[in-house]
Amino acid sequence: xxxxxxxxxxxxxxxxxxxxxxxxxxxxxxxxxxxxxxxxxxxxxxxxxxxxxxxxxxxxxxxxxxxxxxxxxxxxxxxxxxxxxxxxxxxxxxxxxxxxxxxxxxxxxxxxxxxxxxxxxxxxxxxxxxxxxxxxxxxxxxxxxxxxxxxxxxxxxxxxxxxxxxxxxxxxxxxxxxxxxxxxxxxxxxxxxxxxxxxxxxxxxxxxxxxxxxxxxxxxxxxxxxxxxxxxxxxxxxxxxxxxxxxxxxxxxxxxxxxxxxxxxxxxxxxxxxxxxxxxxxxxxxxxxxxxxxxxxxxxxxxxxxxxxxxxxxxxxxxxxxxxxxxxxxxxxxxxxxxxxxxxxxxxxxxxxxxxxxxxxxxxxxxxxxxxxxxxxxxxxxxxxxxxxxxxxxxxxxxxxxxxxxxxxxxxxxxxxxxxxxxxxxxxxxxxxxxxxxxxxxxxxxxxxxxxxxxxxxxxxxxxxxxxxxxxxxxxxxxxxxxxxxxxxxxxxxxxxxxxxxxxxxxxxxxxxxxxxxx
Ligand code: HXC
Numbered sequence: 001x002x003x004x005x006x007x008x009x010x011x012x013x014x015x016x017x018x019x020x021x022x023x024x025x026x027x028x029x030x031x032x033x034x035x036x037x038x039x040x041x042x043x044x045x046x047x048x049x050x051x052x053x054x055x056x057x058x059x060x061x062x063x064x065x066x067x068x069x070x071x072x073x074x075x076x077x078x079x080x081x082x083x084x085x086x087x088x089x090x091x092x093x094x095x096x097x098x099x100x101x102x103x104x105x106x107x108x109x110x111x112x113x114x115x116x117x118x119x120x121x122x123x124x125x126x127x128x129x130x131x132x133x134x135x136x137x138x139x140x141x142x143x144x145x146x147x148x149x150x151x152x153x154x155x156x157x158x159x160x161x162x163x164x165x166x167x168x169x170x171x172x173x174x175x176x177x178x179x180x181x182x183x184x185x186x187x188x189x190x191x192x193x194x195x196x197x198x199x200x201x202x203x204x205x206x207x208x209x210x211x212x213x214x215x216x217x218x219x220x221x222x223x224x225x226x227x228x229x230x231x232x233x234x235x236x237x238x239x240x241x242x243x244x245x246x247x248x249x250x251x252x253x254x255x256x257x258x259x260x261x262x263x264x265x266x267x268x269x270x271x272x273x274x275x276x277x278x279x280x281x282x283x284x285x286x287x288x289x290x291x292x293x294x295x296x297x298x299x300x301x302x303x304x305x306x307x308x309x310x311x312x313x314x315x316x317x318x319x320x321x322x323x324x325x326x327x328x329x330x331x332x333x334x335x336x337x338x339x340x341x342x343x344x345x346x347x348x349x350x351x352x353x354x355x356x357x358x359x360x361x362x363x364x365x366x367x368x369x370x371x372x373x374x375x376x377x378x379x380x381x382x383x384x385x386x387x388x389x390x391x392x393x394x395x396x397x398x399x400x401x402x403x404x405x406x407x408x409x410x411x412x413x414x415x416x417x418x419x420x421x422x423x424x425x426x427x428x429x430x431x432x433x434x435x436x437x438x439x440x441x442x443x444x445x446x447x448x449x450x451x452x453x454x455x456x457x458x459x460x461x462x463x464x465x466x467x468x469x470x471x472x473x474x475x476x477x478x479x480x481x482x483x484x485x486x487x488x489x490x491x492x493x494x495x496x497x498x499x500x501x502x503x504x505x506x507x508x509x510x511x512x513x514x515x516x517x518x519x
Contacts, residue, residue, distance in 0.1 A: 017055045017072035021096030029096055034167060034189055035233050037077045037094035040127050043237045044090065045081035052079040053112060059103045064136040071097045075130075078109045080116070083241055086249060089117035092127040095167050099131030102173065106134070107144025114151040121250035123160040125240060128177060129167030145172055152179035157352040160247045164236050165190040165226070181349055182243055182301070183226040184236045185216035192219060192226070224305040224342060242299055246313040246320040247353050254354050260318035262294045264496035271488035275362075275401050275426055279433075282329040285310055285360060288400065289323055292316075292492040298323070301346060306338035307331075311346040313355075316496040319503075322350035325360035326411070328401070335407050336367040337380040344383035351391035356499055359412035362401040364433060381410065382518040388416045390515060394502035396495055399423040399473065399482070404432050414481045419505065420498045422491075423482045428471035434463040437470070 001009070018038060020026065029036055035043070041050055058070045075097035080089050091110045093100040110126075117124040133141040155161055156179065163177035164184045169192040177183050177192070185192070193214035200206050200213065212218065219226035230236030248255045268291045276283055290296040293314035300312035307330040314323055324343050326333035350357050366372070366381055388395070388410065396419065397412035408429060412418045423429065431437070438446075442462055449455040476482040486494050 013056065013072060020073070020075075020094045021071060021098070025096035032189065033232070034095070034129070036096065037092035037100075037127065037129070040164075040166065040233065040237065041077060041079075041081070041090060041092050043234060044125065044127075044240060045083060045088070046085065049081040050079055050090075051081065052077060054078055054109045057105050057109055059105050059134075059137070061103065061134075061137050061140075063138075066136045069098065073097070074103060074105050074109070075100055076102075076106045076109050078113045080113070080122075083244055086244070087120065087122040088125055088244070089113040089120075089122055090125045090127070093130045093167075095129045095131075098134060100129050100167065101131045101134035102141055102144055103134040103137045104140040104144050107141070107147055111147050111151060114148070114155065117159055118151070118155055121159060121252065123162065123244060123247065123249065124155065124180075126161070126163045126176065126180065128163060128165045128169045128173070130173060131168055132171040132173045142172070145176070148176050149179060152176055156181075157251055159250045160244070160353060162240055162243060164233075164240060165192055166233050166236065170194075170196055178225065182228070183219075184228040184230055184239050185219055185226045186230050186233050186236050187216045189233070191215050220302070221304045224302060224338060227301045229304065243313070246299065246315075246322075246355065251352060251354065255320040257320075258315065258318040260294050260315065262317075264317040265493045267489050268292070268492065269489050271491060274488065275424065277426075279402065279428065280332075282332065284329045285325045285327050285333070285362065285400070288360060288491075289314065289325060292495065293323075294318065302342050306336070306342040308333055308336065309339040309343050311343055314358075316358075316492070316499050319356070319496075319499050321356040321358050321499060322346060323358050323360065324412070326363040328362050331367070333363050333402075334365065334367045335363060335381060335384070335410065336372055337375050337377050340377070340380040340384040340410075344380075344387040347384070347387035347391055351387070351393050354393055356394035356396070356502065357388075357391060357412065358495055358499075359395070359397040359418070361397060361399040361403045361408070361411045363404065363407040363411055364402050365405045365407045379518045381406070385410050385416070386515070386517050388412055388418075390509070390517075392505075392507040392509065394499060394505050395419050396498050396502070397421045398486075398491060398495070399427040399429060400488075401426055401428060402433070403427065403429045414483075417507070419502050421482050422484055422486045422494060423473035423477070424488050424491075425473065425485055427473040427482075427485075428467065429473055429476045429482070430470040434466045434471055437466055438462045 055073050057074050059074050075094045076091055078091045091113055161180035162182045163180045166186050174192045191210050191214040197208055197210055197213055216229045220229040228239050289298050298312050298314045308327050310325040310327050395412055414421050473482055473485045
């Protein structure tokens with residue numbers, strides 16, 4: 001064969017590999033409203049930046065007639081490319097080849113890019129669309145998954161790992177995305193579950209659709225497994241690119257500071273009016289967030305799950321930070337099991353990747369009741385406490401209104417080593433709210449007043465006295481637990497200035513293998 005023939009052969013092999021499972025299956029993929037593995041990579045990466053690895057890899061299985069079904073690349077496209085000029089490693093499962101099922105060699109290909117991402121200190125992006133373990137390969141397939149899981153674990157907190165689920169993701173296969181930092185699911189076309197509807201029906205008798213068991217709605221609203229629900233794959237891919245704007249390449253680097261012409265000194269007079277005078281009236285904390293961050297841009301994570309706490313990324317003067325905020329407009333912003341877990345995981349994500357944390361507090365306390373206690377609110381609340389106390393990134397806390405009881409301690413308090421604690425003048429920082437406190441302290445006295453009107457008036461008066469005396473920011477400020485009481489309208493520049501001053505922060509905890517977080 002001449003060299004020219006060999007070059008022609010290479011071109012043919014490449015074309016063959018690019019066809020994956022063939023045109024028919026590609027058409028089926030498109031009919032289902034899905035892109036192919038390669039189309040997804042093209043959308044994700046900077047144009048022309050993709051360098052593919054292992055295009056000629058094939059499986060080694062000789063059982064169940066698989067020896068006659070060879071596909072170049074073996075059902076997963078892997079390689080390296082750039083996003084906004086920054087290197088990322090990527091794998092994209094190809095459902096057109098044996099349902100994107102994972103073989104020994106398929107796993108080896110993924111492991112190769114994972115190893116390179118770790119060595120090079122670059123993010124790893126996984127695009128999932130697979131029928132799970134390739135049944136014909138038996139234990140080799142299971143071993144392949146475990147190799148991937150192990151690498152996910154080693155890479156956790158070292159490089160950002162982002163998973164998009166654009167098709168089936170079933171059985172143990174869900175555990176690789178679950179071990180990564182962020183999961184994005186596409187609406188209608190993706191699902192994740194450990195056990196599918198058929199087996200569920202056989203084992204438990206429960207009759208349930210695939211969507212109701214593990215669709216994007218379920219995982220973004222109910223289980224909290226996924227962080228983002230995308231209307232379609234295009235939106236999902238844009239979200240991956242967006243998330244990366246806030247993350248550094250690895251845990252030894254800082255997030256990238258971008259140019260910003262939204263002045264950090266921008267004063268917003270309307271912030272002085274945003275919190276209602278009546279402490280029981282709700283407001284949307286996202287209005288506060290939008291007003292204080294650059295260009296009103298806030299990338300909210302887990303928007304539909306545990307809405308009583310808001311988490312997400314934003315920038316101040318071009319500096320990325322993570323925001324955690326109680327949401328008074330949902331369950332009065334109370335801390336419960338789901339909110340604690342959601343916020344704890346977010347705080348740890350920020351801390352792992354050197355992203356400062358800005359906490360906006362308006363919390364009436366922990367949600368009482370047997371449902372919460374039986375569900376282990378003690379342990380879940382402790383997760384959030386642990387995450388804040390352990391985080392060594394710059395931590396800035398602003399108490400907007402209520403900060404009562406244990407919830408005050410948890411939400412980035414001074415004693416959990418927040419670097420700067422501010423409060424708005426209307427802040428109420430105390431052991432409990434006025435109403436509850438008066439009932440405990442003055443209950444007996446009040447019960448002796450027979451006339452209901454008189455009793456209510458007395459209650460009211462005592463509440464006001466309590467609020468005046470305890471429920472304000474100055475008691476905490478007198479002890480130095482609050483560094484300054486600030487005018488709401490100045491909040492943006494106070495935070496931005498604080499973030500700049502904390503950029504050189506160095507804090508190292510005591511030596512240990514790892515803490516025993518209350519999981
Ligand atoms: C081998 C598979 C496969 C698999 C699909 N295919 N899943 N081949 N191993 N796991 C093949 C099909 O035989 C078919 O081949 C092609 O892929 C497309 O699949 P269809 O069924 O035609 O597609 P669709 O109707 O869209 O259904 C998709 C699906 C279904 C719901 C994912 O294929 C399915 O239920 N697959 C099995 C899912 C599963 O139970 N996986 C094992 C999970 S356990 P042809 O040649 O006909 O086109 C697991 C353990 C991991 O993953 C443990 C790690 C710890």
